[in-house]
Amino acid sequence: MNGLWCGLIILLSCAFSGETGNRGNPHQPKTFTWKVINEAGDVASTSAPYTGASPQWPTLQVDLCHLAAGGNSYWGLPSNYLPIDKAPHGSGINERYVGCDTVHRRTNIRETEFYVCPGAHRDRALNYKCGYRDTYYCASWGCETTGDAYWKPSSSWDYIIVKKGWKNSQRNSTLTAECRNSDPNTKGWCNPLIVTFTEAGKKVTSEEWARGFEWGIRFYVTNRDPGLTFKIKLDIKNTSSSPVGPNKVLPDQGSPKAPAAPPAAPPSKAPMSPPRGHNSSTGSPVTSAPSTLSTLIHTVPPPLLGTLLLEIDCLISSVGPTKLLTNPILMTQSPVGCV
Numbered sequence: 001m002n003g004l005w006c007g008l009i010i011l012l013s014c015a016f017s018g019e020t021g022n023r024g025n026p027h028q029p030k031t032f033t034w035k036v037i038n039e040a041g042d043v044a045s046t047s048a049p050y051t052g053a054s055p056q057w058p059t060l061q062v063d064l065c066h067l068a069a070g071g072n073s074y075w076g077l078p079s080n081y082l083p084i085d086k087a088p089h090g091s092g093i094n095e096r097y098v099g100c101d102t103v104h105r106r107t108n109i110r111e112t113e114f115y116v117c118p119g120a121h122r123d124r125a126l127n128y129k130c131g132y133r134d135t136y137y138c139a140s141w142g143c144e145t146t147g148d149a150y151w152k153p154s155s156s157w158d159y160i161i162v163k164k165g166w167k168n169s170q171r172n173s174t175l176t177a178e179c180r181n182s183d184p185n186t187k188g189w190c191n192p193l194i195v196t197f198t199e200a201g202k203k204v205t206s207e208e209w210a211r212g213f214e215w216g217i218r219f220y221v222t223n224r225d226p227g228l229t230f231k232i233k234l235d236i237k238n239t240s241s242s243p244v245g246p247n248k249v250l251p252d253q254g255s256p257k258a259p260a261a262p263p264a265a266p267p268s269k270a271p272m273s274p275p276r277g278h279n280s281s282t283g284s285p286v287t288s289a290p291s292t293l294s295t296l297i298h299t300v301p302p303p304l305l306g307t308l309l310l311e312i313d314c315l316i317s318s319v320g321p322t323k324l325l326t327n328p329i330l331m332t333q334s335p336v337g338c339v
Contacts, residue, residue, distance in 0.1 A: 029053060029239045036062045036195070037212070037231040040070025042082040044230070055209070055234060057202055060195040061165060064109060065100035067193075067217075067230045074226050076101025086181040087188025098219050098226060106179040109191045112219045115147035116162045118155075119214030119229070136216025136227035149220055159201030159213060160232065165192035193217075195232070209234035 032055040034047035045062035068075035069082050076090075076099045090102025098112050099105030117130060117138035131139030138144060145155030148164045166178070181188030212233030218225045 031237045031239055032056070032206075033235040033237075034058065034060055035233055035235055036060060036067075037233065038067045038069060038071060038082070039229050040081075042070060044069070044082060051239060055206055055236075057197040060232070061192050062195065062230075063189040064191040064193055064217075065106065065189060068100050068228055071228050072226075075099050075228065076105065085187065087179075087190075089181050089188070097221060097224070103179045103181070103188065106188065106190055107176045109219070110164075110166050110176060110179070112221060113147070113149035114164075114217055114219045115144035115149050115153050116160075117143045117216045117218075118145055118158050119216065121159070121213050133214075133216070133229050136218050136229055137214075138216050138218050138225075138227065147217075155198075157200050159198055159204060160215070161196045161198060162215075162217070163194045163196075165194045166190065206234060206236060210236050 029051050030053070031049050031051045033049045034055075035043050036045040038044045044066040045060060047058045047060060050056045050058075065075070065077065065087060066082060066084075069077045069080040069084060071078065076088075077084075087103075087106065088101050090104070095102055095104040095108070097105065098109045100109075115138065117136065119133075119137050122130065122137075126143065129140050130137050130143035144153040145158035146161045146163075147153045148162070154161075176190060177183060178186045178190035179188060183190075210233060212231045214229055214231045216227055216229045218227035
């Protein structure tokens with residue numbers, strides 16, 4: 001009985017292994033999309049989706065004021081949700097500080113330097129010195145790892161480089177044309193940040209990027225240094241395999257057809273052989289092992305077949321199909337407690 005039971009288990013395990021094997025295929029293509037998330041949790045920017053075995057490292061672009069939408073009220077867009085078509089025009093003619101709610105404040109951003117500090121992926125020994133979100137991770141000088149400022153902040157270990165995507169306006173300049181919401185190209189969003197990945201960032205696993213990393217950005221304004229935080233993460237989706245079928249490019253190919261049956265062989269005189277089921281030398285009966293599951297089932301007496309199926313069902317229910325496949329010892333024994 002153990003031999004028959006083991007045969008059934010092995011045949012059934014093939015079905016389970018075919019189902020679970022695809023799930024763990026490391027070469028199955030995936031679709032990767034990079035996302036920049038603002039303080040409010042809105043997606044401020046996305047990369048073009050890429051399908052392959054591993055992600056690419058594109059240059060990302062995101063407008064600073066999209067990072068400010070729904071965030072700190074200092075920036076003037078605390079109640080806004082993305083996407084926003086046009087930047088607000090505003091009426092703050094005498095605004096002297098950076099911001100997003102008026103064309104003047106957006107122009108001021110273009111006149112101001114900024115620096116960027118890493119979040120929780122930094123060394124924890126820096127937590128006390130560099131602070132947390134409330135200080136945009138830049139509580140002290142020396143915490144910045146990138147940015148666009150006269151002292152050229154940089155790092156050998158951080159994951160991104162952030163630079164301005166605009167040309168500086170002159171100090172106290174008149175309104176920059178790109179910052180007007182009437183501009184057909186920018187619609188007033190005139191402060192794009194350019195984000196590139198460092199070699200250190202490219203060595204981080206896709207699973208870690210899928211959880212995301214956070215940074216803070218601050219602007220070099222006397223006695224103020226306003227800021228905000230943002231997050232970069234990698235969205236990963238499995239792609240489904242396409243079924244193999246007729247080539248649609250060939251219109252006359254048609255659907256697959258079943259192969260024709262081979263012609264019947266002419267009758268011939270076979271040499272005399274002992275009756276089926278007997279040994280030619282001893283005359284004793286012999287048995288042959290069933291070759292298929294169907295043959296196996298039909299050769300098992302109904303009471304015994306029912307017992308085997310009950311044992312199989314009991315074993316799968318008690319240990320699960322995954323453990324059954326990964327522990328070959330279970331396939332050579334009758335299930336304990338299932339008799």
